[in-house]
Amino acid sequence: MTRLALLATGGTIATRATAEGRAVAASARDLLGTVTGADTGVEVVPIDAAGRLSFAATLDDLAALARTVREACAEHDGVVVTHGTDTLEETAALLALTHDGATPVTLTGAQRPFDDPAPDGPGNLGAALRWAAHGRPGVTVTFAGRVLPAIGVRKVHTAALAAFAAPDRGPLASVDGAGVREHAVAPDAVLGDPPTTLPRVDVVAQYVGADAHALDAAMAAGARGVVVAAFGAGNATPAVVDSARRLLERGVPVVVASRTGAGAVEGLYAGGGADLARAGALFAGDLSPWQARLLLAVALASAPDDPVGAARAWAARTGVA
Ligand code: ASP
Numbered sequence: 001m002t003r004l005a006l007l008a009t010g011g012t013i014a015t016r017a018t019a020e021g022r023a024v025a026a027s028a029r030d031l032l033g034t035v036t037g038a039d040t041g042v043e044v045v046p047i048d049a050a051g052r053l054s055f056a057a058t059l060d061d062l063a064a065l066a067r068t069v070r071e072a073c074a075e076h077d078g079v080v081v082t083h084g085t086d087t088l089e090e091t092a093a094l095l096a097l098t099h100d101g102a103t104p105v106t107l108t109g110a111q112r113p114f115d116d117p118a119p120d121g122p123g124n125l126g127a128a129l130r131w132a133a134h135g136r137p138g139v140t141v142t143f144a145g146r147v148l149p150a151i152g153v154r155k156v157h158t159a160a161l162a163a164f165a166a167p168d169r170g171p172l173a174s175v176d177g178a179g180v181r182e183h184a185v186a187p188d189a190v191l192g193d194p195p196t197t198l199p200r201v202d203v204v205a206q207y208v209g210a211d212a213h214a215l216d217a218a219m220a221a222g223a224r225g226v227v228v229a230a231f232g233a234g235n236a237t238p239a240v241v242d243s244a245r246r247l248l249e250r251g252v253p254v255v256v257a258s259r260t261g262a263g264a265v266e267g268l269y270a271g272g273g274a275d276l277a278r279a280g281a282l283f284a285g286d287l288s289p290w291q292a293r294l295l296l297a298v299a300l301a302s303a304p305d306d307p308v309g310a311a312r313a314w315a316a317r318t319g320v321a
Helices: 028-033 059-075 088-097 121-134 213-220 238-249 273-278 289-302 307-318
Strands: 002-010 042-052 078-082 104-108 138-143 146-149 173-176 179-182 201-205 225-230 254-258
Touching: 002 028, 002 059, 002 121, 028 042, 028 121, 042 059, 042 121, 059 078, 059 088, 078 121, 088 104, 088 138, 088 289, 104 121, 121 138, 121 173, 121 179, 201 213, 201 289, 213 225, 213 238, 225 238, 225 273, 225 289, 238 254, 238 273, 254 273, 254 289, 289 307
Parallel strands: 002 042, 002 078, 078 104, 104 138, 201 225, 225 254
Antiparallel strands: 138 146, 146 173, 173 179
16 A cells, blocks of 8 residues: 655645635645545545645745655655645755655645636646655656656746646656656755755846845845846846855855746856856756755755855756756
């Protein structure tokens, strides 16, 4: 018998309409009750791990969930996490960065609420359970019939049922009533243990004429590092390049990711990305700024003496950069 844990954390998949707007109202057991045609030989243990909308989660909530997943992995053959779609890609990154071992962990959710007349949650959860029972190690996202790697996944549509993609990487597998078809295997992405707390890392957006005030504010608020959500292939305004250079000289890690939505960053242009690269910024490959932020936070927590070195080695090992 294969034993799976279903960790429910909230999100649209568990919401019903209320006078104030959608609110979480369905438990792990309720969610499990919507899945039809469960595979024989699979036992699912429903566990209510949290009951929130994911846009309201804190870094401490994410760290606690990573520890809960680690515990669930020790006692089950696979773990399915139901989660709000808004920040699912960030939780997926943290779980992948802190998941050691062979237990499959997959996250899923829904674009339509629990009380929708044609909900997508039951199909997504059924596919996630089937994928977890299939036994492929690693952390993934199962959504709209596709299994995507946790590292590189992004929410790419606000409303469509196929809400997630891993641009330039593609799906690892397809899952439907007929079973599982595997296409690829993602590299092991562990970097450290589930943390008790994560250090503050801020993301600074680039837009035409952006000055350095957001970088300054991040430092004043106690950030231990920053991610620049850069233009295009990794460029920033002259003011932000100057400010980032000064931070790097002081030993503050600066990571460059792109605001574009797909593709890797490189230090190409004089005065922009090339200057950031020369100053020692870490270019985060095709990671979204939000996943790059968690990479730096986990690196700071797990390798405080050389977080940038640890993140660079991780990026090389996983093929990210
Ligand atoms: N829109 C979100 C969802 O799809 C709400 C959340 O992230 O919790 O679940």
